[in-house]
Amino acid sequence: MTGQMWPINGGSKAKRIKWGNPQNQISWAFMKQLREKDKTKKIYECNPYIEVYQFRDNMFGLFNQNCDGAGDVWMYLIVGPEKALLIDTAFGLGDIKELADTISGNKPLIVVNTHSHFDHAYGNCRFDRVYCHEYEEPLIRNQNEHMWDYLFDQNGNNIWLQFDKKDLPVFRPYELVGVPDGYIFNLGDDYDVELVWLGGHAPGMAGFLDKKNRIFFPGDDLCSDVSGVASGPRPGGINGQYQNLTVFRNNLAKIVARIEEFDYVFPSHFIINLENSVLTEELATCDAILEDPDNFDYSFEGVSPNGGLPVTRLFKYIKGFGVLGYTAKGLYPISPDESVK
Numbered sequence: 617m618t619g620q621m622w623p624i625n626g627g628s629k630a631k632r633i634k635w636g637n638p639q640n641q642i643s644w645a646f647m648k649q650l651r652e653k654d655k656t657k658k659i660y661e662c663n664p665y666i667e668v669y670q671f672r673d674n675m676f677g678l679f680n681q682n683c684d685g686a687g688d689v690w691m692y693l694i695v696g697p698e699k700a701l702l703i704d705t706a707f708g709l710g711d712i713k714e715l716a717d718t719i720s721g722n723k724p725l726i727v728v729n730t731h732s733h734f735d736h737a738y739g740n741c742r743f744d745r746v747y748c749h750e751y752e753e754p755l756i757r758n759q760n761e762h763m764w765d766y767l768f769d770q771n772g773n774n775i776w777l778q779f780d781k782k783d784l785p786v787f788r789p790y791e792l793v794g795v796p797d798g799y800i801f802n803l804g805d806d807y808d809v810e811l812v813w814l815g816g817h818a819p820g821m822a823g824f825l826d827k828k829n830r831i832f833f834p835g836d837d838l839c840s841d842v843s844g845v846a847s848g849p850r851p852g853g854i855n856g857q858y859q860n861l862t863v864f865r866n867n868l869a870k871i872v873a874r875i876e877e878f879d880y881v882f883p884s885h886f887i888i889n890l891e892n893s894v895l896t897e898e899l900a901t902c903d904a905i906l907e908d909p910d911n912f913d914y915s916f917e918g919v920s921p922n923g924g925l926p927v928t929r930l931f932k933y934i935k936g937f938g939v940l941g942y943t944a945k946g947l948y949p950i951s952p953d954e955s956v957k
């Protein structure tokens with residue numbers, strides 16, 4: 617039998633039914649080793665869906681299986697001297713709030729989003745207040761009680777991942793606060809985490825710089841499967857002028873110029889604990905694509921598990937890492953007028 621994404625027994629209560637696009641060997645091997653053998657892994661009674669891994673003394677990865685067919689997702693919890701900070705809320709499966717409070721010892725919790733997508737922000741309504749970058753705020757505001765419907769067929773059965781429907785949140789309004797690039801979240805004393813605007817994968821994609829742990833969290837703008845930073849605006853995309861390779865490249869150059877401020881990089885999917893030089897290599901790949909977009913390494917026609925027309929994606933290798941995926945329309949900014957069609 618030819619192996620491709622054989623099941624990983626990480627201990628989460630949710631069980632995979634089927635996947636969308638296949639994920640790469642390197643990511644899969646890493647996740648299999650981590651989820652089946654890592655000694656820090658803990659599953660708490662208050663949320664049996666999430667595998668908790670300890671990556672630093674005060675920084676935890678909350679591994680959440682993707683409720684649709686796309687890649688599994690990391691949330692991160694940083695516990696400061698006075699407050700804790702949760703990066704992303706995934707699909708909201710299980711009681712994430714109680715889990716974060718249990719790990720932090722009930723410290724006041726600040727909740728932030730990297731971006732608006734299904735697998736990162738649908739659990740927001742479990743909290744009273746969530747922060748995001750100001751360009752992502754109008755997208756997150758579109759959330760409603762039907763946003764999880766696409767996970768089920770017409771008979772109400774789970775399509776991608778088996779879990780109890782009642783363990784999804786019941787949607788309720790919450791306070792959403794859009795903040796600018798450079799906004800600082802203080803976790804007590806001099807423990808600061810900075811929001812760094814990146815754009816690219818989403819208009820208001822926010823990275824977070826944990827200055828104490830010297831870690832950069834780039835959200836979905838770096839990924840050991842496909843770094844999808846240049847798909848271009850989606851139909852009806854709000855702030856779509858920021859969802860392209862040129863904007864991302866320029867923001868990435870700014871954080872690479874600050875490389876002395878951090879050592880490790882923790883993306884929102886798959887391989888984590890990457891050395892900071894991976895961002896230098898990603899910048900070189902962005903520059904090479906913008907210089908000669910036709911000089912890609914391979915192409916692939918794919919359909920998103922979330923629907924839509926097939927799209928031809930072009931891929932170029934990030935040296936020593938994965939690939940950067942892009943489309944012709946995702947290379948350059950468009951005018952704000954075009955972005956709201």
Ligand SMILES: [Fe+2]
Nearest residue numbers: 733735736836
């Ligand atoms: Fe994602």
